[in-house]
Amino acid sequence: MMHDPADPRLLEAIASATEQALFTAETRLPEDVKEVISRARARETNPVALREFGTIWENMMIAERARVPLCQDTGVPVLYITIPPDIPLTEGLYKALAEGVRRATYNVPLRPNVVDPLTRKNRGDNVGNGMPAVHVRPGDHLRITVLPKGAGAENTSRIVMLLPSEKEKIPEVVAETVCLAGGRPCPPVVLGVGIGGTFDLAAALAKEALLLPIDSMDPYEQHICDRVNILGIGPMGLGGDTTALAVKVQQADCHTASLPVAVNVQCWAHRRATVEVEIPW
Amino acid sequence: MVDLRTPLGSEVLDLHAGDLVALSGRIYTARDEAHLRMLEEGIPFNPHGAAVYHCGPIVEGTRIVAAGPTTSARMNRLTEFLLDAGVRALIGKGGMSPEVVEQLRGRGVYLAFTGGCAALAAARMRYAGIYFEDLGMAEAIWAFELDRLPLTVGIDAHGGDLFGEVLARARMKCQGLW
Numbered sequence: 492m493m494h495d496p497a498d499p500r501l502l503e504a505i506a507s508a509t510e511q512a513l514f515t516a517e518t519r520l521p522e523d524v525k526e527v528i529s530r531a532r533a534r535e536t537n538p539v540a541l542r543e544f545g546t547i548w549e550n551m552m553i554a555e556r557a558r559v560p561l562c563q564d565t566g567v568p569v570l571y572i573t574i575p576p577d578i579p580l581t582e583g584l585y586k587a588l589a590e591g592v593r594r595a596t597y598n599v600p601l602r603p604n605v606v607d608p609l610t611r612k613n614r615g616d617n618v619g620n621g622m623p624a625v626h627v628r629p630g631d632h633l634r635i636t637v638l639p640k641g642a643g644a645e646n647t648s649r650i651v652m653l654l655p656s657e658k659e660k661i662p663e664v665v666a667e668t669v670c671l672a673g674g675r676p677c678p679p680v681v682l683g684v685g686i687g688g689t690f691d692l693a694a695a696l697a698k699e700a701l702l703l704p705i706d707s708m709d710p711y712e713q714h715i716c717d718r719v720n721i722l723g724i725g726p727m728g729l730g731g732d733t734t735a736l737a738v739k740v741q742q743a744d745c746h747t748a749s750l751p752v753a754v755n756v757q758c759w760a761h762r763r764a765t766v767e768v769e770i771p772w
Numbered sequence: 773m774v775d776l777r778t779p780l781g782s783e784v785l786d787l788h789a790g791d792l793v794a795l796s797g798r799i800y801t802a803r804d805e806a807h808l809r810m811l812e813e814g815i816p817f818n819p820h821g822a823a824v825y826h827c828g829p830i831v832e833g834t835r836i837v838a839a840g841p842t843t844s845a846r847m848n849r850l851t852e853f854l855l856d857a858g859v860r861a862l863i864g865k866g867g868m869s870p871e872v873v874e875q876l877r878g879r880g881v882y883l884a885f886t887g888g889c890a891a892l893a894a895a896r897m898r899y900a901g902i903y904f905e906d907l908g909m910a911e912a913i914w915a916f917e918l919d920r921l922p923l924t925v926g927i928d929a930h931g932g933d934l935f936g937e938v939l940a941r942a943r944m945k946c947q948g949l950w
Binding site: 546553557559560562563565600601603613641643670673674677721722723724725726727728758759760 | 790832837845891910
């Protein structure tokens with residue numbers, strides 16, 4: 492049976508779960524991210540980089556204990572939702588997600604980052620035209636995953652339309668992206684790489700790749716990651732052994748004449764959290 | 773580790789890129805909009821020996837919630853007047869342009885604070901005032917009192933630029949990889 496899409500109890504549960512997911516993401520790094528930071532710190536040989544890792548670790552502990560955001564750039568809200576067959580996808584559901592973002596902005600609190608792209612007017616609640624960015628997939632449960640995305644790293648992301656004969660260039664495109672970025676994206680970075688699809692799909696895949704656990708890489712991801720780490724940019728661009736904590740790849744089939752490659756750069760504060768919505772009946 | 777306290781004097785000239793320092797005393801936040809306003813209306817604090825922090829914090833009342841550094845390169849072309857007025861230290865992340873490296877020569881330093889470490893920064897600061905409040909939370913100038921904030925000398929007063937050196941090596945490796 493389809494549930495009533497306008498049921499206020501459902502909309503309240505969605506808003507509340509969105510707020511909770513944002514609170515968790517902003518104040519507490521996921522275990523897989525902590526694990527890779529910890530491993531990188533243990534491997535580091537550069538004294539300046541070791542100090543940076545020490546500061547990063549202490550900051551993480553303080554944010555968790557004090558329940559405050561890790562970083563003042565609390566990002567823009569990017570949401571991934573799975574909805575089960577008995578929950579209809581309605582305008583109300585989108586409004587409930589936006590309400591959750593608004594509440595998190597006041598209560599966590601988050602910095603109001605969302606502005607009109609041309610007038611730069613800020614409504615103050617991180618909600619607006621196309622924001623939050625919402626991606627919906629069918630699933631078994633109503634689940635909300637948040638990936639608040641800061642600007643420093645997002646601004647260094649890149650998409651390249653390679654020729655079909657240039658697949659060997661993919662690691663080069665990724666390393667070049669990191670090289671152009673230098674210290675700006677707050678390395679050590681996590682790199683989401685989207686390969687294939689179309690111009691827009693490659694970018695979406697690159698961002699979705701950031702949702703995958705980063706404490707393991709397949710041989711191809713590891714190969715790209717090793718290439719990036721040869722650069723020696725290190726934490727904050729001050730030099731060091733770890734420039735990328737992990738590389739994750741997502742791919743889709745593409746036109747026989749195309750090879751789109753997108754690199755979505757993420758800072759070390761790789762914030763994400765998932766909350767399952769308790770259906771209130 | 774070198775302990776520094778504002779107002780800063782010629783002691784900053786002895787620092788070298790890569791040195792680790794702990795900074796205490798009064799600092800002033802400023803991002804893009806605050807720089808533009810200062811260029812028009814003047815500097816609202818005493819710039820002599822001052823430290824300017826590239827930061828748009830989250831503050832609730834007078835409680836500093838999060839106050840990590842923003843990307844300093846956005847202020848590359850808006851910085852010289854501050855150094856001319858006597859500012860001795862710029863604090864931020866990511867480093868600054870070769871022009872700023874030259875402007876710092878014989879005058880001051882650029883101190884790197886770890887990006888994303890806003891909770892740690894907030895724990896080492898207390899509120900001490902606000903200027904240009906109408907610019908909004910992120911863009912206003914906040915005065916903060918620091919207690920030993922851990923920083924790395926990114927650019928020294930002798931043309932030494934750790935970011936520039938690291939990036940130049942990275943670019944050479946990037947070209948040599950294929």
